[in-house]
Structures are given as C-alpha cells and as structure tokens.
C-alpha cells in the first residue's frame with residue numbers, strides 16, 4: 001500500500017542525505033519526495049511517499065524516527081488527509097487538438113500557463129491520481145514532457161504537525 | 164580563551180577521557196599539537212587506523228565507557244570505516260574525531276579530502292561536523308551523549324583544519340548537559356506490556372529466556388541473574404550476550420543459533436514462551452524465520468523500537484532500558500500470586516537434561532595425534548578458570564572459544580558478532596589490556612585473522628602491552644574451509660594459507676616472546692608458562708588439526724532444531 005509520510009526535520013546540513021540514504025541502505029523505495037523550510041527556519045518539512053506492507057512501513061517509520069535529526073513524523077495515510085501534487089505538462093496542441101486539450105484542462109481545473117502554435121503547457125494541482133488521470137485523458141501520445149513536484153499533504157481537521 | 168584544537172582536547176579531558184587511540188596527519192596536526200601540550204588525555208599511537216578503532220572498541224566493551232579515536236582526513240578517516248562499522252553492528256559507544264581539509268577547500272578534491280560524513284553515514288549512529296570553532300565543546304558533549312545513551316553506537320566528529328587554527332581563540336566552557344529536542348531515548352517500559360510479559364512467563368509450560376548483548380550494554384546482568392534464578396527457568400544467550408549470566412550455572416544451557424548448543428536450539432524450538440532481552444533475532448540466531456519457534460509466544464525487551472518485530476514478529480513488545488524493565492518485572496514476579504508450575508517446570512528441565520546428554524559439546528580426538536582446536540580452548544579455560552578477558556577474531560576459533568570457555572561475568576568476552584570482523588581481536592585486546600594492566604587478556608585468534616592487524620605488534624612494543632595471543636593455527640581459513648567441505652564438495656578455493664610466516668620470529672622481531680606448540684603434551688605446560696609471563700606479550704602459536712569442523716551447526720534454511728552434530732550425524 002502507498003503511504004504518505006510527513007516529517008519535521010532539523011534544517012541542518014546533511015539531514016536530508018540521512019533520510020534518503022536510509023531508504024537506499026535498507027532497500028526501501030521512495031516514490032516522491034518534497035522538502036522545503038517551514039515557517040520555523042530551524043525546521044524543514046519533508047513529505048515522502050513510499051510503498052510497502054504494514055510491517056515494512058512500521059520499520060520505515062521506526063528507522064526514520066531513529067535518525068537524530070527527525071523531530072516528528074506522521075503517516076498521513078493513517079487518517080483523513082489532503083494531498084496535493086503539482087504538475088506542469090507540455091502537450092501537443094495543433095489545430096484539431098487545441099479545443100479538445102483546452103476542454104480537458106478545464107475539466108481537470110488546470111490552467112494553460114504557456115502557449116505556442118503547436119503546444120500547450122498546462123499546470124495542474126491535485127492528488128497524484130488526478131494528475132495521472134489527466135495524462136490518460138489527453139493520451140500518452142500527446143504528452144511531450146511532464147514535471148511533478150511530488151506529493152505534499154496535511155491531515156484534515158484539527159490535527160497539526162508541530163513541535 | 165582557547166583555540167579550537169585546545170578546546171577539543173580540553174573537552175575530552177572534561178568528558179573524563181583517559182585514552183585516545185589514533186594516528187596523525189596533515190588535517191589533524193593542530194589537534195595533535197594540542198594533545199602534545201597536555202598530559203591528562205593519553206594518546207596511543209597505533210600502526211593502522213583500523214586498529215585504533217578496534218582498540219577503542221575493546222576498551223568500550225570491557226569498561227562500558229565510550230572509546231575515542233583521533234585520525235586525520237582522507238586515508239586516515241577511511242581506514243577507520245571497518246572499525247566504525249564493527250562498533251555500529253554491536254552497538255558499541257565510540258567517538259571518532261577525524262580531521263578534514265580546510266572549509267574553503269571542501270568539495271574541491273583537495274589533497275586528502277574524503278567526504279567522511281558521507282562515507283561513514285551508513286555505519287554511524289550520528290555524525291557531526293564542526294562549522295564554527297566556538298561550537299566545539301557543545302559538539303563534543305553532544306557526540307558523547309548520543310554515543311552512550313539509548314542504544315549506544317559510534318559518532319563521528321568531522322573537524323575541518325581551519326576550525327582548529329592556533330591563535331584563533333574562543334571562550335571555553337564545557338556544557339554540563341545537552342538537550343537535543345529530537346532525541347529522547349526511552350527511560351521506562353510500558354507498565355501494561357511489562358505485566359503482560361510477566362503473565363506470559365508465569366503461565367508458561369516450556370519457558371525460555373533468550374538474552375543478548377543489550378543486557379551487557381544496559382548494565383543489567385545482575386538483574387538478569389536475579390530474575391532467571393527467581394523463576395528457575397532455562398536461559399540461553401547470543402554470542403554477544405555471553406557473560407551476562409554465569410556460564411557455569413546449571414540454568415545456563417549454552418549459546419543458541421548457528422553454532423549454539425543442541426539443547427539451547429532444541430529448547431528454543433520447543434518453547435511455548437520466550438522472553439527475549441536485548442537481543443535482536445539475528446539471522447545467525449533464528450535460522451529460517453518462517454520456521455522459527457513455531458509454538459512460542461514471544462515477549463521482547465529492547466531499547467530500540469526498530470529492533471522489535473524487525474525480523475520475527477513478536478507478541479509482547481516492550482520498548483525500554485533493560486535494567487528498569489527487568490527490575491519492574493522482578494517486582495511483579497515476586498508479588499504475583501501465580502507462580503511457575505513446579506511440575507511443568509521439572510518436566511521441562513528433565514527434557515532439557517535429556518537434550519543436554521545428546522551432544523554435550525563432544526568432539527572426536529584425532530588418532531593421528533593432531534591436536535584439536537577444542538582442546539586448546541579447553542586448556543585455556545582450565546588455566547584461567549574463567550578469570551580473564553578474552554577477545555577473539557572471526558572464524559572457527561571464535562566459535563570454539565564461545566562454546567568451550569565459560570564466562571562468569573559480563574564485559575569479559577569481547578568479540579565482533581554483528582560484522583564478524585577479522586582483525587578485530589588483537590587491537591581489541593590491546594585496548595582492554597591498557598585499561599586493565601594487571602589482568603590476563605587473551606586474544607584467541609587464527610593464523611588468517613591475526614595477519615589482518617599483525618602490525619600492532621609494534622604498538623605493543625612501544626607501550627609494553629603484554630597481551631597473550633593464542634593463535635589456533637589450523638593453517639587454513641578454517642571457517643571458509645568448513646563451508647567448502649559442507650557445500651562445495653571440499654573444493655578449497657583460496658581457503659589455504661600457503662605461506663605462513665614464522666610467527667615466533669615475527670614476535671621476536673618486535674621484542675616479544677614467541678612459543679610454538681605442536682604436541683598435546685606440551686600444550687598445558689607451555690600455555691601455563693606463557694600466561695605466567697605477566698609483563699610480556701607472548702605469541703602462542705598452536706598447531707591444530709586443519710580438518711576440524713565446528714558443531715553443532717544449524718542446517719541452512721531449516722528451523723532452530725535442524726542441526727549437524729558431527730560430520731556424519733544430523734538431527
């Protein structure tokens with residue numbers, strides 16, 4: 001099963017390499033990874049998605065918690081949560097296709113952020129599955145390039161991840 | 164006001180460090196100058212940085228205090244990696260101070276630059292790099308705190324040379340305590356879980372206590388003994404755990420695992436309740452996990468939550484320091500109305516005694532008169548009566564030492580369990596001997612392993628370190644050869660040592676004593692003589708049967724109870 005782990009990490013040199021190193025060292029896989037400083041400059045917030053059965057996820061979270069720089073960790077997938085991934089995607093949009101692609105972008109609440117005579121660049125935000133669905137909808141053959149930020153997320157409701 | 168280098172050395176003094184083991188070089192020279200200008204912290208100059216880490220490790224295992232290493236950047240730093248990994252695998256507290264090129268050169272492939280933080284990352288508990296000389300005291304404090312608390316382990320401090328420049332001085336104060344917001348090792352186990360474990364134990368029909376190195380690291384041997392005696396239950400120990408419970412006590416049924424006793428492995432396999440204490444269900448213990456102890460409920464005490472249910476899924480996890488958990492358990496056991504069922508227990512012991520008779524550590528003596536390695540270890544046991552510090556290298560000799568020596572106290576059996584590092588034993592023995600000058604310290608080794616750090620004969624000459632090297636010389640990489648005999652139709656691919664040096668002359672070249680023993684009748688008198696030479700390093704080179712195997716040996720991919728008991732006999 002896919003899990004979204006959200007981590008507060010000391011904003012120190014080398015901390016990120018310990019997290020990433022742990023995954024390769026212990027043969028866990030990282031699907032997406034995003035990291036940026038938080039409103040507290042001493043902390044970074046890191047969100048990563050990984051796959052594994054319950055035992056593996058338990059080990060991953062225990063091993064992550066063992067890293068000295070990991071301050072706090074939650075598995076967002078254990079409860080209700082909001083998940084967002086941002087994608088910029090370049091799709092072929094020549095004469096016949098332009099209207100169709102535009103309609104598709106509208107349906108997915110995407111924005112066309114750059115245009116040439118034969119290409120649209122669309123920006124889309126949503127859960128990873130929504131972005132995948134958009135790619136399906138426009139058709140693989142029309143996709144020229146994609147870039148995604150990776151998942152970030154928060155728990156729904158009152159729950160907050162702070163010190 | 165002190166320079167970074169002086170602050171570093173002062174911090175070690177204030178941390179109570181007596182010995183550091185190391186080797187100088189460019190990036191560490193300011194630090195070495197600071198070492199020179201004081202005499203509280205004694206520096207031991209090794210002949211290879213790997214040996215410095217093993218010395219620090221041996222010291223740490225024998226004293227329970229952290230070992231400290233000082234090396235230069237680049238090759239000095241990379242030479243420590245095997246020793247750091249060895250300490251990491253066995254959770255040994257150690258602080259490694261490695262020089263680094265000047266900050267402005269980092270990343271430019273400067274002379275003797277290695278990314279030590281990166282290279283060591285997978286084998287350290289933590290690493291810290293100095294970015295401002297003023298931080299040195301607090302970084303040292305942090306390093307010692309992390310190395311010694313929770314599940315101990317090695318911590319690297321990377322010190323760029325410009326952090327130690329003479330003349331650049333800072334106010335010095337060594338912090339009394341550290342507070343790391345993201346690091347809070349557990350201080351107590353969960354009361355409800357502890358109660359559950361006690362209930363499980365008291366209701367068990369075929370209970371087993373399985374304890375590991377965590378009991379020694381957690382300084383909980385006395386509590387382990389008290390609980391085990393109160394219950395009257397059988398106890399087995401891992402390679403790392405030997406000595407926590409007295410080896411000659413009747414309730415101790417021997418080591419378990421790949422080369423464990425027949426009775427321990429049988430008792431584990433048939434147990435209905437197992438209490439694992441500071442042990443980690445290593446694959447050399449469990450054999451095939453799918454077939455591990457099919458009928459047992461398992462409770463597991465460990466200070467490291469990630470050790471619990473990592474390989475074997477346990478029923479009652481208890482995260483906490485072994486000493487506090489064990490004292491709570493003892494209190495509960497004593498006040499409990501339910502007590503172990505006497506009849507069940509005596510049936511269980513009868514069964515175990517039956518198993519004890521089946522193998523009983525027997526081995527065949529050789530009709531051609533070649534000495535057996537087991538005889539050498541038994542002789543050592545007889546002459547020391549268990550009153551010695553024993554270090555080992557890795558191989559058959561290590562397993563024979565584990566099987567035939569009796570450890571009555573903790574911290575006296577010093578072996579590389581997790582990493583299995585050949586070359587560990589001799590420098591580890593040196594680290595022990597320096598701190599216990601009046602004790603007998605014996606390194607049980609093989610002619611393969613000893614050559615991996617043989618250069619330290621020179622260090623022993625310099626500091627007059629009178630360890631005893633017991634070289635069980637089977638003229639082969641015995642453990643490799645055994646596997647080749649058993650799995651590769653005796654094709655001995657590169658398991659021979661075809662050009663052994665004359666170890667006697669080698670020892671003598673460094674001013675030590677060498678003894679060669681080839682006949683059984685010479686064994687005891689000569690070993691006695693060697694052990695009596697209190698102020699001499701003696702290299703005892705004992706020639707033994709190269710064809711001997713270590714038994715029992717678990718059958719690969721099978722359960723705990725599936726063992727070879729001799730070359731021809733299988734359970």
Ligand SMILES: Cc1ncc(C[n+]2csc(CCOP(=O)(O)OP(=O)(O)O)c2C)c(N)n1
Pocket residue numbers: 556557558559560561583584585586608609610611612613635637639640641642643
């Ligand atoms: C550094 C290192 N390299 C290789 C091995 C693999 N290995 C394990 S035991 C062994 C043979 C050791 O030979 P020796 O020291 O003579 O001991 P014996 O088994 O003969 O008693 C080898 C090569 C190891 N454990 N460590």
Ligand SMILES: [Mg+2]
Pocket residue numbers: 558609610611635636637638639640641
């Ligand atoms: Mg050998």
